[in-house]
Amino acid sequence: MSPPLIELEGITRTYGSGEALVRALDGVDLTVEKGEFVAIMGPSGSGKSTAMNIIGCLDRPSGGHYRFNGVEVATLDQDQRALLRRNYLGFVFQGYNLLPRTTAIENVELPLIYKGQRKAERLVRAREALQRVGLEGREHHTPSQLSGGQQQRVAIARALAGEPMVMLADEPTGNLDTKRSVEIMELMQKLNREAGLTIVMVTHEEDMAAYASRLVVFTDGKVVRDELMQERAS
Amino acid sequence: MLWETVRLALTAITRNALRSFLTVLGVVIGVAAVIAMVTVGQGSSEQVSANVESLGTSVLVLRPGAQMMGPGARDNAPSFKLADVEALQDLTSLSAVAPTVSSSETAVYGNSNRSTTITGTTSAYLEIGGWEIARGRSFSTAEDRSGANVCIIGETVRTALFGSTDPTGEKIRIKSISCEVIGLLVAKGAGSFGQDQDDLVIMPVRTVQRRLLGSQDVSSISMTVASGVSSERAISDIKTLMRDRRRIAIGEEDDFSVNDMKELASMLNSVNSVLTGLLSSVAAVSLLVGGIGIMNIMLVSVTERTREIGIRLSVGAQASQVLMQFLVEAVVLSLLGGVIGILAGLGLAYVAAQIMAIPFSPSLDVIALAFGFSAVVGMVFGYFPARAAARLDPIEALHYQ
Ligand SMILES: Nc1ncnc2c1ncn2[C@@H]1O[C@H](COP(=O)(O)OP(=O)(O)O)[C@@H](O)[C@H]1O
Numbered sequence A: 001m002s003p004p005l006i007e008l009e010g011i012t013r014t015y016g017s018g019e020a021l022v023r024a025l026d027g028v029d030l031t032v033e034k035g036e037f038v039a040i041m042g043p044s045g046s047g048k049s050t051a052m053n054i055i056g057c058l059d060r061p062s063g064g065h066y067r068f069n070g071v072e073v074a075t076l077d078q079d080q081r082a083l084l085r086r087n088y089l090g091f092v093f094q095g096y097n098l099l100p101r102t103t104a105i106e107n108v109e110l111p112l113i114y115k116g117q118r119k120a121e122r123l124v125r126a127r128e129a130l131q132r133v134g135l136e137g138r139e140h141h142t143p144s145q146l147s148g149g150q151q152q153r154v155a156i157a158r159a160l161a162g163e164p165m166v167m168l169a170d171e172p173t174g175n176l177d178t179k180r181s182v183e184i185m186e187l188m189q190k191l192n193r194e195a196g197l198t199i200v201m202v203t204h205e206e207d208m209a210a211y212a213s214r215l216v217v218f219t220d221g222k223v224v225r226d227e228l229m230q231e232r233a234s
Numbered sequence B: 001m002l003w004e005t006v007r008l009a010l011t012a013i014t015r016n017a018l019r020s021f022l023t024v025l026g027v028v029i030g031v032a033a034v035i036a037m038v039t040v041g042q043g044s045s046e047q048v049s050a051n052v053e054s055l056g057t058s059v060l061v062l063r064p065g066a067q068m069m070g071p072g073a074r075d076n077a078p079s080f081k082l083a084d085v086e087a088l089q090d091l092t093s094l095s096a097v098a099p100t101v102s103s104s105e106t107a108v109y110g111n112s113n114r115s116t117t118i119t120g121t122t123s124a125y126l127e128i129g130g131w132e133i134a135r136g137r138s139f140s141t142a143e144d145r146s147g148a149n150v151c152i153i154g155e156t157v158r159t160a161l162f163g164s165t166d167p168t169g170e171k172i173r174i175k176s177i178s179c180e181v182i183g184l185l186v187a188k189g190a191g192s193f194g195q196d197q198d199d200l201v202i203m204p205v206r207t208v209q210r211r212l213l214g215s216q217d218v219s220s221i222s223m224t225v226a227s228g229v230s231s232e233r234a235i236s237d238i239k240t241l242m243r244d245r246r247r248i249a250i251g252e253e254d255d256f257s258v259n260d261m262k263e264l265a266s267m268l269n270s271v272n273s274v275l276t277g278l279l280s281s282v283a284a285v286s287l288l289v290g291g292i293g294i295m296n297i298m299l300v301s302v303t304e305r306t307r308e309i310g311i312r313l314s315v316g317a318q319a320s321q322v323l324m325q326f327l328v329e330a331v332v333l334s335l336l337g338g339v340i341g342i343l344a345g346l347g348l349a350y351v352a353a354q355i356m357a358i359p360f361s362p363s364l365d366v367i368a369l370a371f372g373f374s375a376v377v378g379m380v381f382g383y384f385p386a387r388a389a390a391r392l393d394p395i396e397a398l399h400y401q
């Protein structure tokens, strides 16, 4: 049997020290298999984003073990973690994190540049990804010319463009209206079902979590609930 | 990937046009200021050196009065006479001796006239001053002695009175004297102070004394030192002779002075090098100002750039790839600024050299130095903050405040 795609074991993440010590994660155990669609919920400040950043190799844990596809991430150096992000992970940030003064299509192209794709190929892929999120015709708009929801969709397109094995999305619909949110969720569900994309998504909304196949609830840096769900039919 | 990196860098440069422009401007200011100032400084010292060279062997000038510029000293010191000149001619340490008297007069020819300086002297004066005859001839011994009504004119006077025609054999009028032009001097151009050296008329000393000044006095005596004799030796011979002729008792001060013109010129040269030093320090300050400008822009943009680095790292860029992009950016901006700065600096220096009538002599060292400094500043402040950012975990770079 192949190892689980994501395996967190006793993960801790602390900030500061002494009196000011904050335990953002206080012993998290979480295993995600290939092809799952996991929704993470929990009150604000419960450590959801911190956990996502660690899974996304954007941050390193203070303790515990994180294995990605069986590989102990702590043994990888900075460049190897960059390769892991490049080849397997797509991250959608809560705050979009697009390059300013840079068009939508160029933002989406960014991961493809580091994947070593040629300009012509990149353009095709990036345009395709923007189409998937419903942004055709907005390719040459810069973030400041786009609404919050549109920027979020550019960010999703950027995460999809690199055809990752896992998409990590931190409140991807936080700034979208219900109609757009539903569209995005249906897209993610489709990617999960048809392309086998593994998705871990943080959300505040029960309605959005309902698209996932599994619900994980965080409280005070710990996983307090972890259950399979009846998937919402689309 | 290298071409891709260059493209990324160029995109970043055009996308952040204002920041790029200010960075380039900083380099341009620094490089242009240094090159312009040092080039002008070097040109003017070359000019002075050329003047010193043109004086050839040491020229000594003997004047009545204790010091050249001493207050009052000159008034009660007796003037020299032509007899003094003859006595000096007997000194073996001197090779040529010429008296000079001068008077400002107007030279008239036909309808043209020119206010100029009439110098009364002998043919030895031409040798001492390094003057050459372009046309005609110098004074004959008989003319030197007798005070004939003949003259040799400088190029400026010739142009004013005769245009480009041959002046020799023509008669010009100076006050009541009608004198024949027997020679035309080869033009010397502007002197150390920018004065027109060719604006002169030379006449036999006796002619000027009798007909223009009505006096037997000689205002100064110019001499060249014989070859193989040091100027110190010659000066000491002159002093001994003059103290004797002027009956100055032992222990009394000289009532005349002997100046070494070459020494004067080299003094001028050292003044000039002080000036060059001053210009260079002004230039160094501009370089620093340019450098601080670049530094500021780079540091101000660190927050934005750190976030940019965070974004690039988060989508899978390796630190080395990000750094290469930033390095290329810094190199391109520095090169651009450097090239524009060099052109602007040389242009300024060229214009200044034309206006000041000094040689335009750009120095490769200075160009390299100015360019190198600005390039280093541009790269250091473009590269090191980027290196610090690229070493962070992506999330830290993204959250950088
Ligand atoms: N960089 C940081 N420095 C200090 N404390 C932090 C930092 N990031 C997060 N925290 C703290 O860690 C806890 C969990 O934060 P986070 O994971 O963002 O929560 P959530 O995403 O669930 O709202 C919070 O108490 C937060 O204040």
Ligand SMILES: [Mg+2]
Residues within 6 Å of the ligand: A048, A049, A050, A094, A170
């Ligand atoms: Mg959060």
